[in-house]
Amino acid sequence: MFRPLIFFIGLRYTRAKRRTRFISFITFTSVLGIALGVTALITVLSVMNGFEAELRERILGMTSHASISGLDGQLRNWRSLESALQQDPRILGWAPYIEGQAMLNSDRRVSGVMLRGIMTDYEPRVSEVANRIVEGRLEALQPGEFGIILGSELADYLGVITGDKITVITPQLTATPAGILPRLKRFTVVGVFQVGMYEYDRNLALIQLEDAARLFRFDDAVSGLRLKLEDVFYAQRVARDLGPKLDGPYQIADWTQSHSNFFKAIQTEKRVMFIILLLIVAVAAFNIVSTLVMVVTDKRADIAILRTQGMTPRDVMGIFIVLGTIIGTFGTLLGGVGGVLLAWNVETIVPVIERLFGIQFLSADVYYISELPSKLLWSDVYRITGMAFLLSALATIYPAWQASRIKPAEELRYE
Structure with missing residues (x-):
């Protein structure tokens, strides 16, 4: 049942008299601590969500969302599967590929790579590699011309540029009069791509499917x-769902299997960061305990008078629960608004800070993601503000219980 008197008195106690300005200051610091903790938690999780989304976009821009392959590593008559794939509206595109490990040899260095054969007219349907080429064009890969497109880190390591020749060495063996030798073929560098992920920029090379x-x-x-x-x-x-639709023994995999450990690690890091930053909110929330204890000490005579006028211990307890809840609610709302505004504008605020102090948080020479991304999830906001409010409410219980145990006769004996 709503008791206006309890709410009114609890609200009245949030405003300090001249002689209790210190209690008002402690109340202000409690509100500020909760607000800063909630703001930091929302902002940090939004930045981590932004990094996760950016990495997912870059990874899935080069790898497949799902793949169909033969049980023996080779898929024959792949064009016969196109009709079944066209019937599923959830599939936007498909492209054939041939993948194998090889060694690249330039005049200076040797490096192992993953060599992927693609069809230039199909590849843009499934990847963003055509938009990531910084030198040359994807269409430069023509059948029979043995062109190759390298990742930027790989090209730098090998010391080659567009137009240079490199030798591709594969594990397949060739019988010659001199004995069994690995297969060698000279390729011409016709392009360089840069995804922003070391896994691809350093370890991937593209050639034409027929080659x-x-x-x-x-x-x-x-x-x-x-x-x-x-x-x-x-x-x-x-x-x-694709398994029953395809006529034949095929192996169907999706990106969650090939990159599960990576994204699980990110999720674990987010959980740990949430717990660490939630401790800041918890410390600020439990500052309410000290605030309420000081208020109870200051208002002991008032509580005794209220008791003599018929107020029950439960009502007294309710007064201080209201007082602490108001402090926690105000701090939570202030932190929630601040966190949302900061998360929405972090990509604008960070460059201003960098220009103002002449620093750079994510140098483009070191990090592939040189801008601080942010992605606000309202589910995170609701979870964080809910936890902050719950901690604030729990912090009011002990001081309120102590206030309800005050005995009017003992407090008013010398009044």
Whole structure:
């Protein structure tokens, strides 16, 4: 039942008299501590969500959302699967590929790479590599011309630029009069791409699909089909539904299997960061305990008078619960608004701070993501503000209980 008197008195106690300005200051610091903790927690989690989204976009821009491959590593008659794929509206595109490990040898250095054969007219349907090329063009990969496009880190390591020749060495063996030798083929560098992920910029090279088939002796087969989906978060469901629709023994995998450890690590880091920053909110929330204890000490005579006028211990307890809840609610709302505004504008505020102090938090020479991304999730805001309010409410219980135990006769004995 709502008791206006209890709420009114609790609200009245938030305003200090001239002789209790110190209590008012302690109340202000409690509100400020909760607000800063909530703001920091919302902002940090939004930045971590931004980094996760940016990394996911870059990874899934180069890898497949799902893939179909043969059980023996080769997929034959892949064009016969196109009709089944077209019938699923969740699949936006597909592209054949041939993938294998190789060694690249320039005049200066040797490096192991993952060599991927692609079709230039199909590849843009499933990846962003055409938009990530910084030198040359994807269409420069023509059948029979043995062109190759390297990742930027790989090209720098090998010391090659567009137009240079490199030797591709594959594990397949060739019988010659001199003995069994690995297969060698000279390729021309026709382009360089930069994704912003070391895994691809340093360890991936692209060639034309027919050249890859000839190099790896695939004949008319491919390694598989890479699929692009309408919603990457439904990749597992799409992969599971595709099985019965395809006529043949195929292996269907999705991106959550190939990159599960990476994204699980990010989720674990977010949980740990949430717990650490929540401790800041908890410390600020439990400052309410000291604030209420001081208020109870200051208002002992007032409490005794209220008791003599018929107020029950439960009502006295309710007064201080209201007082502490008001402090926690105000701090939580202030921190929630501040956190949302900061998360929405962090990409604008950080460059201003960098220019003002002449520093750079994420140097482009060191980090691939040189701007601080932010992605605000309202579910995080609700969870953080809910936890802050709950901690604030819990912090009021002990001081309120102590106030309810005050005995009027003892307090008014010398009044």
